[in-house]
Amino acid sequence: MTDAAIIDGKVHADRLREKVAAEVRRLKDGRGLTPALAVVLVGDDPASHVYVKAKGKQTVAAGMESIEHRLPADTSEAHLLALIDTLNGDPAVHGILVQLPLPGHIDEGAVIAAVDPAKDVDGFHPVNVGRLWSGDARALVPCTPYGCLLMLKETLGDLGGRRALVLGRSNIVGKPMAALLLGESCTVTIAHSRTADLAQRCREADILVAAVGRPRLVPGDWVKPGATVIDVGINRIEAPEKGPGKTRIVGDVDFATAVTVAGAITPVPGGVGPMTICCLLRNTVVAACRQAGLADPDL
Ligand code: NAD
Numbered sequence: 001m002t003d004a005a006i007i008d009g010k011v012h013a014d015r016l017r018e019k020v021a022a023e024v025r026r027l028k029d030g031r032g033l034t035p036a037l038a039v040v041l042v043g044d045d046p047a048s049h050v051y052v053k054a055k056g057k058q059t060v061a062a063g064m065e066s067i068e069h070r071l072p073a074d075t076s077e078a079h080l081l082a083l084i085d086t087l088n089g090d091p092a093v094h095g096i097l098v099q100l101p102l103p104g105h106i107d108e109g110a111v112i113a114a115v116d117p118a119k120d121v122d123g124f125h126p127v128n129v130g131r132l133w134s135g136d137a138r139a140l141v142p143c144t145p146y147g148c149l150l151m152l153k154e155t156l157g158d159l160g161g162r163r164a165l166v167l168g169r170s171n172i173v174g175k176p177m178a179a180l181l182l183g184e185s186c187t188v189t190i191a192h193s194r195t196a197d198l199a200q201r202c203r204e205a206d207i208l209v210a211a212v213g214r215p216r217l218v219p220g221d222w223v224k225p226g227a228t229v230i231d232v233g234i235n236r237i238e239a240p241e242k243g244p245g246k247t248r249i250v251g252d253v254d255f256a257t258a259v260t261v262a263g264a265i266t267p268v269p270g271g272v273g274p275m276t277i278c279c280l281l282r283n284t285v286v287a288a289c290r291q292a293g294l295a296d297p298d299l
Pocket of ligand 1 (some may be wrong): 073108144158167168169171172173191193194198211212213214217232233234235272273276
């Protein structure tokens with residue numbers, strides 16, 4: 001059997017980024033509207049600082065305005081909620097993202113619920129979750145699963161009738177991914193740490209999305225021949241072959257064995273990762289259009 005087609009997330013992301021930038025130019029030139037994304041970061045988590053920097057850079061590169069609020073780790077919940085209230089009421093801010101995780105003394109659920117659903121470009125607010133599950137097109141959809149869906153549709157075309165298995169049930173990836181696939185008329189199974197006979201469930205799937213956070217959990221012999229595999233996992237493992245103390249990133253799927261069985265597969269890195277921030281830019285443009293009373297852009 002020949003190896004799977006590689007779903008190159010960078011190519012998909014570049015395409016979406018160009019479409020977003022073109023839409024931003026159209027809004028600026030035609031309407032004098034510059035979409036603006038406010039990112040709020042609380043504390044010193046190094047990974048969060050890297051993500052926020054990358055988000056700001058890409059927002060500006062797409063022609064949008066990036067507003068950053070970096071707050072100390074001991075910021076009170078009341079202070080954070082007051083800032084969100086101010087951003088909610090600011091007509092020049094179209095998207096609000098509070099970088100997670102938050103320090104332990106802050107109630108994440110309360111913070112997520114405080115963001116205006118119209119500006120909730122992470123798609124985590126209960127109103128957007130409800131809209132997504134009820135098939136309401138006004139939902140703002142979480143960025144990582146939305147990026148996965150775009151790549152699946154560009155790879156496979158119509159997804160209707162296919163068997164999809166989502167491995168992982170987090171609010172950020174697994175559950176919204178399942179809702180999106182259901183919305184495309186897939187027959188969806190959600191598997192998780194308590195699923196019995198996981199290997200067999202995986203082998204039944206035409207579409208397998210792994211979002212678990214366990215390095216190479218899914219070996220090639222769990223993959224149905226010809227299936228499309230989307231690997232969301234980002235796991236840092238030791239890489240002695242690169243030198244003492246070195247590490248590298250692997251996914252939740254064992255790429256080396258899965259690539260010989262699947263029909264198409266995303267690599268890690270270079271698959272899902274590049275799409276996530278692009279979808280954040282996309283959501284910000286969609287939110288800006290809606291707030292201006294314009295039709296949704298074709299993104
Ligand atoms: P999470 O820890 O919130 O959820 C993991 C899920 O996997 C849980 O629902 C759990 O039930 C399930 N699980 C754990 N062990 C299992 C096992 N042995 N068998 C079956 N299911 C098991 O994680 P998350 O936030 O959904 O992220 C999942 C992975 O995706 C992580 O590696 C994360 O780094 C990565 N991620 C990548 C991006 C990106 O942009 N590429 C974005 C978000 C998350």
